[in-house]
Amino acid sequence: MSKASNKLNPTTEAIRIQIPRTDEGEHSAPLYLTSSFCFDEAETMRAAFADEIHENIYSRFTNPNVDEFIKKMCVLEGAEAGYATATGMAAVFVSVFALLKQGDHLICSRSVFGSTHTMVTKFLPRYGIEATLVDAADRQAWENAVKPNTKMVYLETPTNPQLELIDLEWAGSFAKKHNLILNVDNCFATPLLQRPIDFGAHIVVHSATKWIDGQGRVLGGVVVGQKELIHDIYLFSRNTGPSLSPFNAWILSKSLETLDVRLQRHCENAMKVALALKKHKNVEWVKYPFLEDHPQFEIAKKQMKAGGGIVCVEVKGGIEKGRQFLNKLNMISMTANLGDTRTIASHPASTTHSKLTEQERLNVGITPGLIRISVGLEFIDDIIADLSQALD
């Protein structure tokens, strides 16, 4: 690792942490595309397998490029240890399945990422793990959900796509009071805008596919947190195989070098988009964590450094107008991803949540004309011009 790494700001560490240079003296870290690593002595190999020494053995377990990415994420999140996975969902999966067992109970916030919701409601029960979904804003519901076998609380803030916030300070004290593992999906904020561990989270999961890559190229995920919990996650993963590829780790580690500057521009552009759309006659309302009329603006100010890159707007005229709006966009992409350099718009009611009834959608906060905009890094006037002409 780099010299004097303890005294640097985490954003500098995200740039400077690097695996040891080879004899070539390369400035940019080389890519270790190797399945396994060689030993000179049978004894060293034995000791490595016995976990007595830390040596790379096989890239399903550890790999230098993957280690570099994990170390940067740990510094950014203020975590003791981490494990990186092939996708964000693999990170969510191992963070739950490695730590819970048959007979355990999980409390999960009702508004979580679609696949997380499916995992919790459809797959956990198959393995004898019970889950209770609660409305994030209803504190009594959290209290009522606690059972003698409750082991973990899982939540996401801000949520996708409704941008609801959960008070992390409160969640931290709730978990502490009931002696539960607090597991937070920090994908929407990234550690540069919000650090759940500072509020008492034990585990933080990420889809690195989104803002961390930030350029729509690779999928990846990471779990960071307390050493003992991560060790259990590591043992589970090393034997089940959801590991991140060295190539994707190399990309993601490089991406972290620019995350700070990218996010500054994403947040600045997003705020400008939010303010511009608020004035448009065909917009019912705009939701953005750092707008004063966001229902949880006070929480946003307390736990986030900026509002992030996602803006939600309700287009007047419901589902039909929502779809028309998307069809009229010229530059902005219609695609399922988010957290890209390019601005992306999507209409949850007719796509990701189309299988639900209207009432079910409303229950989870998906209104008919809701458009989720992932604000990119393009010149702000071009973004606003495209959105405005589509709304006109």
Ligand SMILES: *Cc1c(COP(=O)(O)O)cnc(C)c1O
């Ligand atoms: C995209 C996303 C995930 C899943 O990540 P993948 O990399 O697509 O597997 C999990 N949580 C949130 C909040 C997401 O937006």
